[in-house]
Amino acid sequence: MKFRFLYTIVGLLLVLSFGRCAKRGTPTGGIRDSIPPIIVRSNPDNYTTNFDAEEVRITFDEFIKLKNLQQNLIISPPMENSPEITPLTTSKSIRIRFLDTLRENTTYSINFGESIVDNNEENPFEYYKYVFSTGDYIDSLKLSGKVRDALLPNPEIPVTVMLYERNQAFNDSTIFNEKPTYITTTTDSLGSFELTNLKEGDYLLLALKEQNSDYIFQPKSDKIAFVEETVTLPTDSSYTLQLFKEIPDYKATTPRHLTKNHIVFGFENSQQATSLEVLSEVPDTFTAASYWDREKDTLHYWFTPEITKDSLVFLASNNEQTDTLVTRIRELFSDSLKIDALNAGLMVPKDTFRLQANTPITAIDNSKIQILVSDSIPVNTSSRIDNQYNIIEIAFRKEYEKQYNVTILPEAFTDFFGKSNDTLTYKIRTQAVSEYGTLTLNLTNTQSFPLLVQLVNSKFKVVAEKYREENTPILFENISPGNYYVRLIYDTNQNKRWDAGRFLSRTQPEKVVYYPTVLEIRANWSLNETFNLNEKRLGPVETATDPEE
Numbered sequence: 311m312k313f314r315f316l317y318t319i320v321g322l323l324l325v326l327s328f329g330r331c332a333k334r335g336t337p338t339g340g341i342r343d344s345i346p347p348i349i350v351r352s353n354p355d356n357y358t359t360n361f362d363a364e365e366v367r368i369t370f371d372e373f374i375k376l377k378n379l380q381q382n383l384i385i386s387p388p389m390e391n392s393p394e395i396t397p398l399t400t401s402k403s404i405r406i407r408f409l410d411t412l413r414e415n416t417t418y419s420i421n422f423g424e425s426i427v428d429n430n431e432e433n434p435f436e437y438y439k440y441v442f443s444t445g446d447y448i449d450s451l452k453l454s455g456k457v458r459d460a461l462l463p464n465p466e467i468p469v470t471v472m473l474y475e476r477n478q479a480f481n482d483s484t485i486f487n488e489k490p491t492y493i494t495t496t497t498d499s500l501g502s503f504e505l506t507n508l509k510e511g512d513y514l515l516l517a518l519k520e521q522n523s524d525y526i527f528q529p530k531s532d533k534i535a536f537v538e539e540t541v542t543l544p545t546d547s548s549y550t551l552q553l554f555k556e557i558p559d560y561k562a563t564t565p566r567h568l569t570k571n572h573i574v575f576g577f578e579n580s581q582q583a584t585s586l587e588v589l590s591e592v593p594d595t596f597t598a599a600s601y602w603d604r605e606k607d608t609l610h611y612w613f614t615p616e617i618t619k620d621s622l623v624f625l626a627s628n629n630e631q632t633d634t635l636v637t638r639i640r641e642l643f644s645d646s647l648k649i650d651a652l653n654a655g656l657m658v659p660k661d662t663f664r665l666q667a668n669t670p671i672t673a674i675d676n677s678k679i680q681i682l683v684s685d686s687i688p689v690n691t692s693s694r695i696d697n698q699y700n701i702i703e704i705a706f707r708k709e710y711e712k713q714y715n716v717t718i719l720p721e722a723f724t725d726f727f728g729k730s731n732d733t734l735t736y737k738i739r740t741q742a743v744s745e746y747g748t749l750t751l752n753l754t755n756t757q758s759f760p761l762l763v764q765l766v767n768s769k770f771k772v773v774a775e776k777y778r779e780e781n782t783p784i785l786f787e788n789i790s791p792g793n794y795y796v797r798l799i800y801d802t803n804q805n806k807r808w809d810a811g812r813f814l815s816r817t818q819p820e821k822v823v824y825y826p827t828v829l830e831i832r833a834n835w836s837l838n839e840t841f842n843l844n845e846k847r848l849g850p851v852e853t854a855t856d857p858e859e
Contacts, residue, residue: 373429382423415445455549457501465501570644599670601700670726678722747831796825
């Protein structure tokens with residue numbers, strides 16, 4: 311009996327034990343590992359001189375892996391063939407096998423950025439750099455600074471910063487064809503950079519925001535920044551570089567016969583006046599008209615009568631050069647007149663109603679343009695043709711919080727071919743003045759005039775601008791609620807637009823200064839701000855997103 315009771319107690323304990331084991335839960339797994347991996351040895355050692363090995367092995371105290379290596383790895387000076395770095399998967403060591411013949415008497419650095427992480431928790435071994443020299447000593451000079459965007463308030467990151475040695479082989483075309491002597495990248499949102507392990511000498515300092523990361527300047531796709539003067543090392547100076555996209559050289563591309571009486575001519579950088587002359591023999595009745603595309607460097611060329619030749623030859627001329635262009639003529643259908651409104655619907659009272667025609671407009675009959683307010687009261691109108699872009703502009707007095715019905719009767723517009731429009735109708739409305747905000751700016755400590763002051767939205771699209779040749783208050787009215795930046799441009803060449811720089815002529819972009827904070831424009835609200843301009847560019851500024859986005 312005594313033993314039976316003892317067995318019963320033991321049995322109950324076992325049942326309770328199994329029940330507790332079956333209880334569901336999540337094991338804690340202990341304290342989370344937060345310690346990055348540690349290097350236990352390198353072969354050859356880091357900072358080795360007279361380096362002549364074909365490969366390097368770096369061993370860690372735990373299993374590691376390489377994460378996003380290509381985005382993090384920086385090898386300076388860059389090699390023609392990047393070394394083979396393995397393994398990318400789990401291992402306790404990294405092997406670097408060189409595929410290039412190393413330069414003599416040169417200090418190399420291999421920066422892994424944040425790519426080395428432990429296998430379990432991915433704790434990064436940050437910015438590990440393996441350095442060696444094929445000569446008797448390690449170069450130890452440094453150069454630091456910042457990269458800023460010339461037109462935007464904050465720099466794009468990362469940006470590659472480069473040094474080219476100014477030796478006997480260096481010339482202006484070197485950056486278009488050869489890799490630099492040293493490279494690094496910006497390390498933070500401020501655009502800060504530091505080049506290390508540099509040798510004494512004279513250098514060209516520049517930065518690139520590249521598309522294909524080949525360390526060679528591609529003007530059509532890359533942004534560039536440069537220091538005009540030679541940088542001599544050693545130096546205590548810190549440099550600020552302004553990043554910009556170069557405007558390409560003027561170039562005429564092959565024209566295309568688009569429809570029966572329509573040829574399009576493409577150009578690059580056609581900011582200067584471009585004229586076309588027909589060199590082919592054409593009928594005595596041949597006439598032509600042209601206008602520029604609003605969005606592209608494209609000239610729309612219209613002609614009559616129809617041409618039956620296989621091709622037409624043109625001479626394109628601008629202030630810089632002339633080009634002979636040949637267009638192959640095809641069997642195509644003709645165009646009919648089409649007209650589209652550019653800004654119907656909601657409008658600001660000060661804006662002009664604009665229509666875009668596809669064929670050149672040659673005449674307007676203003677008597678056939680009828681605008682009624684509140685469906686009954688006629689409004690006086692005036693109209694004109696913007697021949698540069700083939701836009702019909704219709705001006706009329708608009709008041710706040712009104713509805714306007716626009717009726718354009720047949721034959722109000724006549725095009726180059728004598729064709730006219732059918733009946734067109736549009737609706738326009740204006741909001742109450744209380745739906746908008748205003749901004750008044752007062753400028754102090756301006757360096758020079760003229761100035762172009764722009765109000766830009768969160769996507770840096772210009773929504774309003776004012777030009778000033780002397781210091782007077784700047785008023786922006788009828789601003790839709792949202793977040794905005796104020797951008798000021800020192801218009802040194804007085805052409806009323808911002809101009810980028812150019813490397814070959816060592817021309818820097820026109821200076822841009824941003825108001826140091828984002829401005830929130832509210833409905834039925836007036837802001838009065840003082841913009842204090844000093845010698846330093848203000849920025850970077852905080853970014854913002856419009857509430858409606």
